[in-house]
Amino acid sequence: MNALESTSTRPYLIRALYDWCTDNGFTPYVAVLVDDTVQVPREYVKNGEIVLNISFDATSSLKLGNEFIEFKARFAGTAREIMVPVNRVIAIYARENGQGMAFPVPVASSPGEETASAGKPSPLTSVPAAGTHGEEGKVVQLVNPEAPPGEPEPPRPPSGPRPALKRVK
Template identity: 50%
Template sequence: MSSSTKPYLIRALYEWCLDNNQTPHIVVWVNQHTKVPMQYVRDNEIVLNIGPNACRQLNIDNEWINFSARFGGVAQDIWIPIGHVVSIFGRESGEGMGFEVVPLEQNAPPPPEDTPKTDKKTKLRLVK
């Protein structure tokens, strides 16, 4: 059985947005398997800016999208099953693609434990 094309298309459209000076956003269907700030969820959906200026350590693999972002000044780890992505689009033009929602199974394992580390400072030094 072949893998889903959905994560590949999401990654491609993310790159397309960046290459065309668009801000990539995703619409996500939310249930108990989705870790997002619930105060921003409306009608079981949330729209998230996944551009490089809005989130840190973005990872789009074949099963999950995860990153860290600030909401109301507080850093939060976000975990989204790939099947829960409704669409990805560029904010400036609205161009993008919609997808069928494939809910994560009730007995599916939780997100991986290796969550992004937030507020970790990188120390740089000048090398001459």
């Protein structure tokens, strides 16, 4: 089996970094490039991207598969089903210290191009070879330059009345 016939390393690296985060008490976040194949609450998408907390406390029924990341989560108190194709994940990192891994951003393709190559690895999941030049060779910066160092800012929900919990004894 050669490199073109092998499966993508992306889902394996995502699972490994998820395990590393949870083993060390960190909160795993994934940054996702949103398109029509991504099932997320659109009201939280900013600049075509969304950052999702995939920790055990924030999700239920989490499945980190080879093709999709699937889970249920609450957004502003409403339960939602989330489904993200693995090739749309552009980074996974620990919220507390920003350590993690960024992946090449999927290249925009013409409609039907991905499905036309069924059975073959998608160019969206390939990692550029060392020494390549161009857009794919750029480093993705996950840190907000305006945020204080060491404290990445989590995504903010839309403004409105804040839900409150009532303690019942």
